[in-house]
Amino acid sequence: MHIKHIDPANMKGLAGQYIQELDAFLRHTDGVFRPNIPVFDRLVFTSSTASGDHIPQIGYVGNRSYIKEVMEGQYGGDFASVIRNQDPQFDTVVAGGFARAAQGDRVFELVEMEVTPPGALASVPVSYYRLIDRLWLGTPSPVLVNLTLPTSAQFHEHQFLLGKAHLWPN
Amino acid sequence: MDVQAFLSKEADTYADLFQGGFVIRGFVRTVIESYDGKSDWRDFTAGERNEIILNCHRMIELLMEAERD
Numbered sequence: 001m002h003i004k005h006i007d008p009a010n011m012k013g014l015a016g017q018y019i020q021e022l023d024a025f026l027r028h029t030d031g032v033f034r035p036n037i038p039v040f041d042r043l044v045f046t047s048s049t050a051s052g053d054h055i056p057q058i059g060y061v062g063n064r065s066y067i068k069e070v071m072e073g074q075y076g077g078d079f080a081s082v083i084r085n086q087d088p089q090f091d092t093v094v095a096g097g098f099a100r101a102a103q104g105d106r107v108f109e110l111v112e113m114e115v116t117p118p119g120a121l122a123s124v125p126v127s128y129y130r131l132i133d134r135l136w137l138g139t140p141s142p143v144l145v146n147l148t149l150p151t152s153a154q155f156h157e158h159q160f161l162l163g164k165a166h167l168w169p170n
Numbered sequence: 171m172d173v174q175a176f177l178s179k180e181a182d183t184y185a186d187l188f189q190g191g192f193v194i195r196g197f198v199r200t201v202i203e204s205y206d207g208k209s210d211w212r213d214f215t216a217g218e219r220n221e222i223i224l225n226c227h228r229m230i231e232l233l234m235e236a237e238r239d
Contacts, residue, residue, distance in 0.1 A: 035196040041204040047232050059232040060197075060225050063204060063218075137229075138193035139236035 001093050001113040008108050011129050015149035018042070019108070019131045022147050026106075026133050033137045042066070044146045048134060052099030055091050059143060066128065066148040101132035101144050110151070127151045184230055194233070201225055 008020050021038040037043070044067050045060040061068050090113075097107045109130050114123040128150045134142035184194045203209065205218055214222070 033193055033197060035200045037200070040200055045229065045232065047235060049235065057232060057235075059229040060201070061221075061228075063221060136193075137197060137233060137236075138191060139233050141236040143229075143232050143236060 001090075001111065003093065003097070003109050003111050006108055006110045006129070008131070011108070011110075012151070015129050015151055018149060019129055019147055022131055022145075023106070023108075023133075026135070026145075031134050031136055031142065033135055039147060042147060042149065044148070045135065046098060046144045046146060048102040048142050048144050050095070050098040050102040050144065052096050053092070054095050056095075056098050056102075056144065066150070097130065097132050098144055098146075101134060104134065107132040111148075184226065197229065198226055 008023050011019050018039045025038050041062040041064040043062045044058060044065050047057040050056040097109060101107045110127060111130060112127040114125055128148055130148040132144055132146045135145040136142045201222055205214060208214060
């Protein structure tokens with residue numbers, strides 16, 4: 001797995017556009033939540049108590065968020081522990097970004113990794129962009145907002161597959 | 171129960187818990203409206219209702235922690 005910083009202006013396609021829109025909103029509101037926050041249904045809010053060892057406690061999970069799709073319906077009180085148990089390596093590698101964001105750094109990254117889908121014999125490369133930043137919802141301390149989206153080429157394929165999924169027999 | 175009734179019962183309760191309670195009202199409303207613009211509680215599936223309630227409860231846990239910091 002590789003993670004590298006990338007300027008949001010260089011994020012391509014619809015995924016890049018969504019991240020740029022969220023970045024502009026957060027700059028405009030100084031990180032304060034408002035109901036018109038962009039791509040709300042794809043966002044994830046976590047605790048800002050982030051050690052860097054694990055993904056922090058997860059609060060809101062958008063109904064079209066990447067995590068929701070990855071979890072494939074496993075849903076419950078403690079999302080973070082489910083992810084930790086399912087893929088400890090992923091948990092450890094991506095956790096650092098949350099810790100940096102909690103300290104006040106806006107995190108814009110390109111994450112590249114190999115995954116082996118259920119039933120597949122070979123792994124496939126997956127890449128996605130992510131934004132992590134602080135977000136205030138009226139409390140003295142912030143939470144963290146995370147927007148993770150597959151990169152441009154994969155994003156369109158991903159949307160196509162999701163749109164067609166209902167056509168396929170179980 | 172329509173969305174207004176839900177908001178008055180649940181969101182107001184949440185809002186009273188925190189200093190910036192009006193932000194929580196906006197959050198709960200935005201969660202509800204993120205399901206293809208549905209606003210009447212009866213239009214949501216059982217799964218969607220569970221998601222909404224779990225999202226609210228998990229956020230309240232986070233915000234109670236953030237309130238203490």
